[in-house]
Amino acid sequence: MRGCDGSGQRVSFRDKTTQSLQETRCPLPSGTAFRAFYILPMLSVTFLGTSAARPTVERNVSAMALVREGETLLFECGEGTQRQMMRYGVSFALSEIFFTHFHADHFLGVIGLIRTLGLQTRTDPMRLYGPKGAKKILGQAIQLGVERVPFQVEIQDVKAGDVIGDAGRGTRDGYDISVFATEHGGGSVGYALREHERPGRFDPEKARAAGVPEGPLWGKLQKGETVELADGRTVSAEGIVGAKRPGRLIVFTGDTRPCAGVVDAAQGADLLIHEATFGEEEKERAKETGHSTAREAAQVALAAKARRLVLSHVSARYSISADELVKEAREVFKETIVAKDGLTIEVPFSD
Ligand SMILES: [Zn+2]
C-alpha cells in the first residue's frame, strides 16, 4: 500500500513460500499527484507458526510478526520462532514481544531468541509483556542456559484494560496496543493494535480552486494546517480536507474460547486473528480445553463486524489441509482464511 492515497482497496495475501499473491482486488483509484508526498504507513502481519500445542512438519507453534512502517512487533514466541523469522525474512531488530499466556507452545522460543540476540551483540533493551506471572516465568526463561543476558530485558505484567504505552521512550508512533481478556484460564489476554485517527481525504480539485499550487503546501493542508500563499492569502484545510478517518485495527486473540471480550475488542477490526484449534466435530473438546472451533471464531468475527478473519493455532490434524475449517467458518463469515506458516497479509485502510 505504499504510495496509496488511502482510497485504494488493494488487498493482498502474499505467500512468502511461493511469492505468489493469493488475492488482489480493486486497483487503486485514478492517480492523484498528492500521493507523491502523502505516504500512508505500511502494515502487515506474517505468520511464523500456526500449529496448536506442538509443531508439525508443515507448521511451527505460535508466533506472529506485525510490521508497521519498518517497526517489527512479535506476538507469541513458540519454540523455534527464531528460525521461522530467518526463514520468512522477519527482522531481529525488534524490541517488544507480547505473550497471551504461558502454555509452552506460546513462549519457549524466547529462550533461544534472547540468546541469539545476545550473541549478536545487541545493546538495545527488549520489552516483554504478558499476563500475570510474566515476570516470574519469562524472567526464568531468559536466564536459562546463559551466564548473563548482555542487554536489558524488561518484563511487564499486563491485564485486561491496560493500554501499553512506550514508557516515555517516544518509540510508539501513531498507534496504541490495548490488552483485553480472553477465556483460556489463568488470566489469558489478547492484544489489539489500533492506529490513531488519520487526516481526512484531501480534495485536489478544491485545493486548486482555492489557488493552492501543487507541492509542499498540499502536504501541509493534508495535515490540517493553514497555508500562506505567495500573494499573502491564507487558506485553511477546512473544506479541502474531509473529516478525520479512523486508523486500522488488528486484533490478536491467542488461545481462547469464543467470548464477549474478543467481540468487544474486535469491533470493526480490519483484521481479526482468532485461534481455531478444532472443527465442528470436536466442538465439545474445544469447550473442554478452552479453545474455539473455526465456526465459533467466525461467529465472533460476525458479531464484531470485523472486515476479515484469519484463523490460526490449528490442531495437528489440519496441518496439511485446513479446508474443512475454512468451509465451516465461511458458512458463517465469508471473509475467512486459515493462516499457514510464512503467510503475510497486508492490511489496507478500509477507505
Ligand atoms: Zn496454544
Ligand SMILES: [Zn+2]
Ligand atoms: Zn494455551
